[in-house]
Amino acid sequence: MKINLTINGKKYSDDIEPRLLLIHYLRDVVGLTGSHVGCETSLCGACTIELDGKAVKSCSMFAVQADGARLTTIEGLAENGKLHGMQEAFWNQHGAQCGFCTPGMIMASKQILDRNANPTDAEIRHGIEGNLCRCTGYQHIVNAVRAAAAAAGK
Amino acid sequence: MASTITRVEKLVGKRIRRREDPRLITGTATYVDDIQMPGMHYAAIVRSPHAAARIRSIHTQAAAETPSVAAIYTGKDTMKVGPVPCGGSLPGLRVPHHYILATDRVYFVGHPVAVVVATDKYLARDAAEKIEIDWDVLPAVADPEKAIAAGAPPVHPEWPDNVAFNYHQEGGDVDKAFAEADVVVKQRITSQRLIPSAMETRGVVAEWRGADRQLNLYTSTQVPHLVRTLVAGMLGLEENRMRVITPEVGGGFGSKLNIYAEEALMGFVAMQIGKPVKWIESRRENFLCTIHGRGHVDYFELAAKKDGTILGIKLKLIQDLGAYHQLLTPVIPTLSVLMMPGLYRTQNIRADIVGAFTNCVPTDAYRGAGRPEATHGIERMVDILADELQIDPAEIRLKNFVHQEEFPFPTATGLMYDSGNYAAPLEKALATADYPKLRAEQAEARKQGRLMGIGICTYGEICGIGPSPATPAGGWESATVKIEPSGKVTVLTGICHHGQGEETTFAQIAADELGVDIDDILVLRGDTAIVQYGIGTFGSRGTAIGGTALYFALQELRTKVKKFGAMLLESDDVAFANGRVTCNKSGKSKSLAEIAGASYRAMKLPPNTEPGLQSTHFWEPPNFTFGFGAHLVVTDIDTDTGQVKVRRYVAVDDCGNILNPLIVDGQVHGGVAQGLGQALWEQAVYDDNGQLLSGEFMDYAMPRAHMMPWIESDHTITPSPVNPLGVKGIGEAGTIGCSPAVVNSVVDALSHLGIRHIDMPLTPEKIWKVMAGGKN
Numbered sequence: 001m002k003i004n005l006t007i008n009g010k011k012y013s014d015d016i017e018p019r020l021l022l023i024h025y026l027r028d029v030v031g032l033t034g035s036h037v038g039c040e041t042s043l044c045g046a047c048t049i050e051l052d053g054k055a056v057k058s059c060s061m062f063a064v065q066a067d068g069a070r071l072t073t074i075e076g077l078a079e080n081g082k083l084h085g086m087q088e089a090f091w092n093q094h095g096a097q098c099g100f101c102t103p104g105m106i107m108a109s110k111q112i113l114d115r116n117a118n119p120t121d122a123e124i125r126h127g128i129e130g131n132l133c134r135c136t137g138y139q140h141i142v143n144a145v146r147a148a149a150a151a152a153g154k
Numbered sequence: 155m156a157s158t159i160t161r162v163e164k165l166v167g168k169r170i171r172r173r174e175d176p177r178l179i180t181g182t183a184t185y186v187d188d189i190q191m192p193g194m195h196y197a198a199i200v201r202s203p204h205a206a207a208r209i210r211s212i213h214t215q216a217a218a219e220t221p222s223v224a225a226i227y228t229g230k231d232t233m234k235v236g237p238v239p240c241g242g243s244l245p246g247l248r249v250p251h252h253y254i255l256a257t258d259r260v261y262f263v264g265h266p267v268a269v270v271v272a273t274d275k276y277l278a279r280d281a282a283e284k285i286e287i288d289w290d291v292l293p294a295v296a297d298p299e300k301a302i303a304a305g306a307p308p309v310h311p312e313w314p315d316n317v318a319f320n321y322h323q324e325g326g327d328v329d330k331a332f333a334e335a336d337v338v339v340k341q342r343i344t345s346q347r348l349i350p351s352a353m354e355t356r357g358v359v360a361e362w363r364g365a366d367r368q369l370n371l372y373t374s375t376q377v378p379h380l381v382r383t384l385v386a387g388m389l390g391l392e393e394n395r396m397r398v399i400t401p402e403v404g405g406g407f408g409s410k411l412n413i414y415a416e417e418a419l420m421g422f423v424a425m426q427i428g429k430p431v432k433w434i435e436s437r438r439e440n441f442l443c444t445i446h447g448r449g450h451v452d453y454f455e456l457a458a459k460k461d462g463t464i465l466g467i468k469l470k471l472i473q474d475l476g477a478y479h480q481l482l483t484p485v486i487p488t489l490s491v492l493m494m495p496g497l498y499r500t501q502n503i504r505a506d507i508v509g510a511f512t513n514c515v516p517t518d519a520y521r522g523a524g525r526p527e528a529t530h531g532i533e534r535m536v537d538i539l540a541d542e543l544q545i546d547p548a549e550i551r552l553k554n555f556v557h558q559e560e561f562p563f564p565t566a567t568g569l570m571y572d573s574g575n576y577a578a579p580l581e582k583a584l585a586t587a588d589y590p591k592l593r594a595e596q597a598e599a600r601k602q603g604r605l606m607g608i609g610i611c612t613y614g615e616i617c618g619i620g621p622s623p624a625t626p627a628g629g630w631e632s633a634t635v636k637i638e639p640s641g642k643v644t645v646l647t648g649i650c651h652h653g654q655g656e657e658t659t660f661a662q663i664a665a666d667e668l669g670v671d672i673d674d675i676l677v678l679r680g681d682t683a684i685v686q687y688g689i690g691t692f693g694s695r696g697t698a699i700g701g702t703a704l705y706f707a708l709q710e711l712r713t714k715v716k717k718f719g720a721m722l723l724e725s726d727d728v729a730f731a732n733g734r735v736t737c738n739k740s741g742k743s744k745s746l747a748e749i750a751g752a753s754y755r756a757m758k759l760p761p762n763t764e765p766g767l768q769s770t771h772f773w774e775p776p777n778f779t780f781g782f783g784a785h786l787v788v789t790d791i792d793t794d795t796g797q798v799k800v801r802r803y804v805a806v807d808d809c810g811n812i813l814n815p816l817i818v819d820g821q822v823h824g825g826v827a828q829g830l831g832q833a834l835w836e837q838a839v840y841d842d843n844g845q846l847l848s849g850e851f852m853d854y855a856m857p858r859a860h861m862m863p864w865i866e867s868d869h870t871i872t873p874s875p876v877n878p879l880g881v882k883g884i885g886e887a888g889t890i891g892c893s894p895a896v897v898n899s900v901v902d903a904l905s906h907l908g909i910r911h912i913d914m915p916l917t918p919e920k921i922w923k924v925m926a927g928g929k930n
Contacts, residue, residue: 019276033188034181036404038353039437043851046353074181087179091171094816097824098653099178100353100404106179125859132851134353134405135653137827137888138859140820 003067007032008076018064023047025063026073034074034103038132045131048104049073055111057104057130074103077110086110089148090141097135105131109145118149165662165672169816173672174657183402186357186374187434194359195224196275197423197433198282199416200268201442202260205294205513205844206307209258212268213286220281222274225427227419228267229257235422236388238415240479241626244488247319247509250310252478254388254415254422261309261477262515263844264442266415271423271431296840298474298510299451309477309511318475318509319484323491325566326502331466335457339538344913345450345527345893347474347838348831349848350520351856354404355435356444358417360424369396369425373417376406376650377690380481380627381417382682388418389425396421400680403652407828408519409444410652411692412481441849446838447520449474450487450527456535457502462543462550466502469494469531473509476516482523483516484509485626489524489616492567496532497576497614497782498554503566513844519692521828522615522886526893529613530914533894537609537901538910547898548584551612552577562875569616571780572882578870579806580612580784586868587786587804600906605791606801609899610784613891617809617883618779618876619693630774631695632688633704635664635711637767639754641733641747643670645677648688649700654885655817656696660704662813663879667708668715669730670746686770694781694883697813702877703773710769717760718749779874781882783807785826785891787899796922798834798900800863805891807867810874810882818884822867825888831857832889833896837915855915 004013007030014029021040026032026049035058038046042060049058050072077084086106089095096102105128112119112127119127124145125138133141177183214226238252256267268285272278293307300306301316308314332338359372369391375381378398386396403410416433423431435444455468473487491505540550555576556563563571592608599606620629632648645664649656661675679685688700715735720726722744723737736743749767752758756765788802805822812818835855839847848854873880893914900916901909909924 017276027188032181033184036185036354037187037434038355039851041437041850041852044353044437074179078180083179090179091175094172094820096172096175096178097655097820098353098405099175099183099402100185102178103181121864122860125862128859130858132353132856132858134351134407134828134856135824136820137823137825137857137865138862139823139865141859 001064003064005066005069005071007071008073016063018062020063022058022061022063022066026058032073032075036100036103038101045108046101046104048107048131050107055108074106085151086148089144089151093140093144093147095136095141095144101131101133105133105141112145113149113152117153119145164666166666166813168814170658170814171816172655172658173661174655185354185402185404186359186372189359189372189401191361191430193429195271195273195427195429195431196278197420197431198270198278199266199433200270200282200285202256202263202265202267204260204289204291205263205296206292207260208290208292209256209260209267210288210290214268216284217270217281220277220284222272222277223270223281224273225271227255227269227423229253229255232419232422233257235418238478239384239413239481240483241481242479242483242485244319244321244484247484248313250478254419262513263846264439264515269419269423271427294513294844296512296514296842296844298449298472298512301510301512302472302508309513316511318511321488321507323567324504325568328466328468328502328504331502332457335465336460337542338455338457339535339542340455341535341538341911343452343454343531343534343911345448345530346914347449347517348447348520348836349441349838349854350407350409350444350447352405352407352409355437355440356410356414356416357434358420359430359432360420361430362424362428364428367395369421370399371396371417371421372399372401374403374410375400376411376652376692378650378680378682379687380690381413384413385418385421389421397683400650406652407521408447408523408692411519411690412445437851438849441854442846443515445480445516445518447517448527449517452531454531454535456539458539460543462539462545462553464498464500464554466500467494469505471505471507473507474512474514474517475509476512476514478516480516480518482626483518486517486519486524490528492569493525493528493614493616494532495565495567496529497556497612499556501566514840521825522889523693525615525886526890529611529890530894533611533613534897534911537898541905541910547610548580548589551580551610570777572777572874572876573872574780574782575870575872576612576782579782579808582868582870583784583786583804583806586866587788587802592788603793605793605903607789607899607903609787609895609897609902611891611895611898612784613782615694615781615883615887615890616778617694617781618698618775619695620778621775628689630689630772631699631703632686632770632772633700633707634686634768634770635704635707637711637746637750639750641745641750643668643675645675645704646685647677647679647700647704648685649691649696650680651691651696654691654696654821655814656700659697659813659817660701663701663704664708667712667730668746670733674733694885697881698779698877698883699773699775701879701881703771705878706773707769707771710771711767714763714767714769715749717763718753721758721760722749722752775876777876779810779876779882781807781809781884781887783887783891785895787895789899789903791900791903791921793925796918796925798916798921800896803863804866805888806870807884807887808870808872809884809887811871811880812869813881819867821884822888823865825886826865826892827857827862829889829892830862830896833893833914833916835915
């Protein structure tokens with residue numbers, strides 16, 4: 001099946017098998033390996049990307065379902081070599097340890113602030129509830145989202 | 155004489171952000187699954203759906219006819235590959251031959267039986283599903299106590315009692331201690347099976363370069379050099395013909411401190427087909443086939459005087475081993491025995507371990523590996539004793555601690571505690587939480603019918619594992635430091651960090667010792683063709699041993715630089731700062747690049763000095779290091795539902811000197827999350843037939859962000875005398891300190907109802923039943 005879509009501002013057109021998962025399309029066909037496969041069952045969130053402005057788990061949809069969509073992956077967040085505020089905050093606050101959940105976690109965290117510029121801690125925790133991290137205990141991730149919110153509010 | 159010494163602020167001890175993070179936060183890091191090669195093939199593994207069964211026949215025809223399938227191998231094909239190795243050696247240990255693919259019989263659900271190799275990964279999976287196996291299903295046993303009871307189905311027919319080993323250890327005079335006791339308290343305490351659940355599952359890419367007889371193995375591991383030695387041996391390949399490359403590793407927690415069948419299997423496949431092959435473990439496979447942790451049933455007895463003085467400890471420990479020994483499976487419970495006195499002075503202990511085979515995936519090292527189980531046991535027992543004698547839990551601990559002036563302190567289990575001030579973190583935790591006020595609040599809550607608990611755990615940890623005689627594979631570590639001709643510095647470390655931040659902390663150490671900018675330092679690890687032999691990252695050893703090896707390599711390099719300083723600056727009394735080597739007397743200086751240039755150009759060399767600036771040091775530690783700390787947890791229990799809410803979590807840890815507080819905090823938080831997972835939510839549940847019921851993230855309750863309390867992390871600092879950095883270790887401390895503190899808190903909340911113990915995880919159902927007067 002032919003699909004046409006925009007990923008990180010660039011247009012793609014590919015002929016793919018209908019059963020190909022979106023995460024595998026991104027990783028294996030397009031070569032964007034920043035989004036990870038952690039569970040294949042939408043429970044861990046390591047594959048989280050943005051599709052038409054909404055954070056989605058790309059392991060639980062087919063690539064053909066993204067036909068015509070605008071996607072942003074972790075690789076598309078930094079602009080002109082400048083890190084996105086959420087990336088900078090994850091770095092400053094030590095929001096990543098092994099880094100495997102980090103791309104998905106940053107995409108989910110970005111969405112929190114896209115919807116609510118000043119989230120409470122409880123709202124931050126609720127916002128990343130669908131993303132598992134085994135390393136950090138989430139505390140530095142919460143700090144990162146807070147810091148990103150504060151920096152954006154300045 | 156003008157003072158020309160440049161004083162520069164040290165980086166060690168600074169809260170600086172990590173140098174490894176840019177690639178992680180931009181999605182440009184390379185994990186095993188991100189590796190692509192021309193001609194790549196994909197492997198899918200067929201696994202047993204039964205916990206115990208004989209294989210009557212395997213039919214591969216339909217699978218072989220699937221498009222893109224290149225090869226299929228079963229156990230008959232791989233019998234010549236050596237067994238998956240067990241590194242532990244205990245007297246009388248029974249070691250089943252662990253083929254990489256099952257031959258005639260399977261022993262646990264997920265046991266690998268066949269591998270399908272195809273050029274398309276979806277079609278490889280399709281083909282794997284077409285393999286038909288004719289099974290003769292046998293009775294299985296999944297519970298260690300049932301396994302060693304009379305009449306249980308034998309896991310391995312050659313050993314019908316299911317006992318892999320018996321281990322006995324004794325110190326002091328236990329019988330005398332118990333005879334003289336005013337009180338003896340007893341309790342059965344379990345530490346349930348847990349699933350490590352690194353976010354990156356295991357994965358292997360194998361590439362065979364036949365003309366060179368060279369096997370390149372990319373694997374997600376904590377121990378690349380051990381993988382090289384042992385997998386090369388399994389494959390009958392000369393070790394120097396094998397290169398193990400460990401790219402980014404997405405978490406390990408002990409689950410990647412191992413040698414797995416799939417690592418040898420992919421090497422075998424690549425050598426057979428002459429093409430690169432990739433296997434990425436599915437999450438389902440990770441639950442079923444990667445080692446689990448814990449799996450203890452402990453029977454504790456504690457003897458004490460009326461005043462709370464602990465006289466002796468007895469422990470009967472039944473370890474659920476699973477069906478095989480993985481690398482360290484039988485060794486893990488012996489670590490529990492070493493740690494069983496905790497921080498207390500008692501010199502009388504007796505421990506008996508029964509290692510039980512079950513039809514389950516093997517247990518092995520999982521964050522803390524034997525020490526959380528031991529700590530859970532002793533810290534629960536001390537609370538039970540305090541309850542029996544009506545002594546405050548904080549007071550009874552203070553009474554029994556090894557005193558500050560008694561270090562180094564020999565334990566009844568044969569350890570030598572290096573340094574400590576065990577009262578300090580407890581007192582700090584009590585002050586931070588305002589303990590007297592909490593007790594008053596609890597009394598008031600009880601009057602109102604509310605359930606509030608205060609729990610304390612004071613833990614010790616064997617860190618810096620360890621001196622070589624105490625370890626199965628050598629316990630030293632290595633480092634190489636090179637000052638390149640341009641003056642830039644490259645560090646090669648034998649450890650294999652995977653999230654612990656040594657690309658940063660090791661650069662801090664090197665920057666301070668050589669007086670160079672941290673951005674001029676590159677820390678490399680995890681490639682056996684680049685890095686000198688090393689042991690790896692586990693057992694809270696990275697900084698204590700790997701960092702110390704680096705420290706000594708740096709001293710050797712400084713000595714050599716000084717020789718060039720003596721030649722170029724007419725003095726070896728020099729300071730290293732700002733990328734320059736400066737004579738302390740004359741103030742004359744040369745940049746490190748100038749000195750490096752002179753050393754590599756070698757037009758003139760100092761006497762008895764070789765060209766180049768490079769040093770390698772292998773450091774053998776004289777002892778373990780022993781971290782310690784106190785965790786205090788306040789819980790509220792919903793009287794209607796039994797739901798436990800952690801209201802306050804105070805962690806005061808002493809890991810010796812701290813190189814980077816930001817990273818140490820992260821280690822504590824993550825450790826606590828895993829301890830809290832065990833205390834409240836996580837459990838690997840096998841049914842009586844050996845089927846894993848908690849085999850997905852839907853059923854295995856790993857903590858999510860909204861489940862975690864805020865952790866108040868603080869420290870006391872007692873440097874270790876074992877190494878010149880004065881560091882101990884922090885990787886596992888949070889996990890070890892957490893679960894007893896949480897359970898003690900919940901039991902404390904229920905103690906006025908006559909509750910003395912509840913086994914983990916403390917699910918609402920369990921608490922509700924206890925409150926309702928039912929049995930746990």
